[in-house]
Amino acid sequence: MVDAMIEEAKAALRLEAHAKRAALGANRRAEAAKAVSDHFFESIKLTPGDIVAGYWRIRDELDCQAILIRLMDSFQPVVLPVVMGPDEPLELRVWEQGAALYPAGFGTLAPAELAPRAEPDIVLVPLLGFDAKGTRLGYGGGYYDRTLVQLKKRPQLVGLAFSAQEVDEIPRENHDVPLDAVVTEVGVRQFGNGA
């Protein structure tokens, strides 16, 4: 498939995934976030000191705040992403326990400009949709793809989602970095996409 056709197919899948995610009620969202947190800590192997990149929920994304707080409570370092510009990789800033967060665009919060940066071992990836092969559909900014290619070591990529966000096969472009796993309220799916 040529890139223009892939972009068209992705645009249609984005609309579908948007609608499916928006249709979930507040109770289901909260229950799912709790279940995802439980599955994450039961199934994803963490080594002490592993740095975990989280995200600050935008609109109706699955909320990973409970996971991040529990990680910080057990002294596992956490970073949050900041968009620096449309063609830039994300800046990953360390969120020290109890440190203030500031508006960072798109309704997100992030640590202060002076917070230290760190390269993650595990990335909790927000997403609009995913497919059975672990291909991810984001908002189309390419931020995660750009960020991941410039890290020294490829981290473990764990998508977090509601199970309703699974869509038919998402066409993959060369720059699309596939997920290693997706955690939903139903459980953990491993994809064997690892480098």
Ligand SMILES: Nc1nc2c(c(=O)[nH]1)N(C=O)[C@@H](CNc1ccc(C(=O)N[C@@H](CCC(=O)O)C(=O)O)cc1)CN2
């Ligand atoms: N929680 C969270 N944080 C994140 C991301 C994410 O997907 N989720 N990002 C992952 O890259 C980066 C932010 N990228 C974003 C890109 C587009 C839109 C957005 O709202 N797009 C609109 C259309 C554009 C517009 O509003 O004009 C949309 O999709 O409706 C938001 C965040 C970094 N932080």
Ligand SMILES: Nc1ncnc2c1ncn2[C@@H]1O[C@H](COP(=O)(O)OP(=O)(O)OP(=O)(O)O)[C@@H](O)[C@H]1O
């Ligand atoms: N490694 C890269 N280097 C330069 N540009 C890139 C890279 N990866 C992606 N892009 C650009 O980003 C655009 C959007 O990519 P894509 O549709 O895969 O975004 P997405 O994964 O849905 O978005 P996001 O990661 O922000 O949630 C691509 O058309 C491409 O121009």
